Amino acid sequence: MGDMLRQANLVVSAWDGDLLVGIARSLTDFAYATYLADLAVRESHQRLGIGRELMRRTQAEAPRANLILLAAPKAVEYYPHVGFTQHGSAWVLYAGSEIR
Numbered sequence: 001m002g003d004m005l006r007q008a009n010l011v012v013s014a015w016d017g018d019l020l021v022g023i024a025r026s027l028t029d030f031a032y033a034t035y036l037a038d039l040a041v042r043e044s045h046q047r048l049g050i051g052r053e054l055m056r057r058t059q060a061e062a063p064r065a066n067l068i069l070l071a072a073p074k075a076v077e078y079y080p081h082v083g084f085t086q087h088g089s090a091w092v093l094y095a096g097s098e099i100r
């Protein structure tokens, strides 16, 4: 967790007073690609537009870059709903797998 936060170069967070209620953690080159590695909103604060706003602010920091992500199973309907296009040729090489 520590490395995930330290090594990310674009982190946007949402707060309700002192309570962290949302986070968008990305790696970006600010030119071509922003990989949105994690988007999470506290359960008590979901469906209030916080996820959408975290992504808007992430995009605003790197407006020329495409926003790219892998959806968690529970969020597969979310991303098309807020404007993302499904990419038919996205590929993952899982950690520990070898390039053949």
Ligand SMILES: CC(C)(COP(=O)(O)OP(=O)(O)OC[C@H]1O[C@@H](n2cnc3c(N)ncnc32)[C@H](O)[C@@H]1OP(=O)(O)O)[C@@H](O)C(=O)NCCC(=O)NCCS
Residues within 6 Å of the ligand: 038, 039, 040, 041, 042, 045, 046, 047, 048, 049, 050, 051, 052, 053, 070, 071, 072, 074, 075, 076, 077, 078, 079, 081, 082
């Ligand atoms: C998925 C998640 C980030 C959405 O954040 P949120 O702040 O609750 O969503 P928003 O309020 O921005 O929702 C925007 C719109 O998407 C809809 N929506 C929210 N969650 C949805 C879901 N899981 N599936 C489909 N639509 C969803 C909302 O109803 C809203 O629609 P409307 O504007 O037409 O009324 C949040 O539910 C979450 O953190 N879930 C658990 C962790 C997770 O799965 N993260 C995604 C990792 S890829």
